[in-house]
Amino acid sequence: xxxxxxxxxxxxxxxxxxxxxxxxxxxxxxxxxxxxxxxxxxxxxxxxxxxxxxxxxxxxxxxxxxxxxxxxxxxxxxxxxxxxxxxxxxxxxxxxxxxxxxxxxxxxxxxxxxxxxxxxxxx
Numbered sequence: 001x002x003x004x005x006x007x008x009x010x011x012x013x014x015x016x017x018x019x020x021x022x023x024x025x026x027x028x029x030x031x032x033x034x035x036x037x038x039x040x041x042x043x044x045x046x047x048x049x050x051x052x053x054x055x056x057x058x059x060x061x062x063x064x065x066x067x068x069x070x071x072x073x074x075x076x077x078x079x080x081x082x083x084x085x086x087x088x089x090x091x092x093x094x095x096x097x098x099x100x101x102x103x104x105x106x107x108x109x110x111x112x113x114x115x116x117x118x119x120x121x122x123x
Contacts, residue, residue: 041098042097045094045097046093046094046095047062047066047093047094047095048061048091048092048118049061049066049091050062050090051089052089057069059087059089059109064106064107065105065106066095066107066109067108067109068109072108072110072112073111074086075111075112075113075114077114079113082114088117090117090118091114091115091116091117091118092114092116092119093113093115094113095111095112095113097109097110098110
């Protein structure tokens with residue numbers, strides 16, 4: 001009987017905690033926690049894209065594969081959205097990406113902002 005009372009108290013505490021978190025509008029709210037968790041998984045770096053896939057949509061940087069999905073947003077130097085085919089290779093780009101689960105040296109691009117030719121130009 002005591003276990004049931006303790007379990008009911010824990011469940012009620014969790015329900016009240018979730019309800020109060022949903023009512024908050026600051027960064028400690030549920031959406032703020034989700035955003036913080038996504039930021040922890042995602043990286044944003046300036047990368048040099050060395051090669052482009054022919055059969056599949058991907059780029060290579062430092063022998064690592066960066067997959068381009070249908071939800072990846074690619075922009076040129078002026079901030080206009082461009083297609084995968086219009087990305088010049090080699091190029092320097094600011095890329096937001098995350099590591100693909102259960103793989104090694106594979107990443108998924110969320111956004112790609114082309115910055116121009118890499119400096120210095122690779123040989």
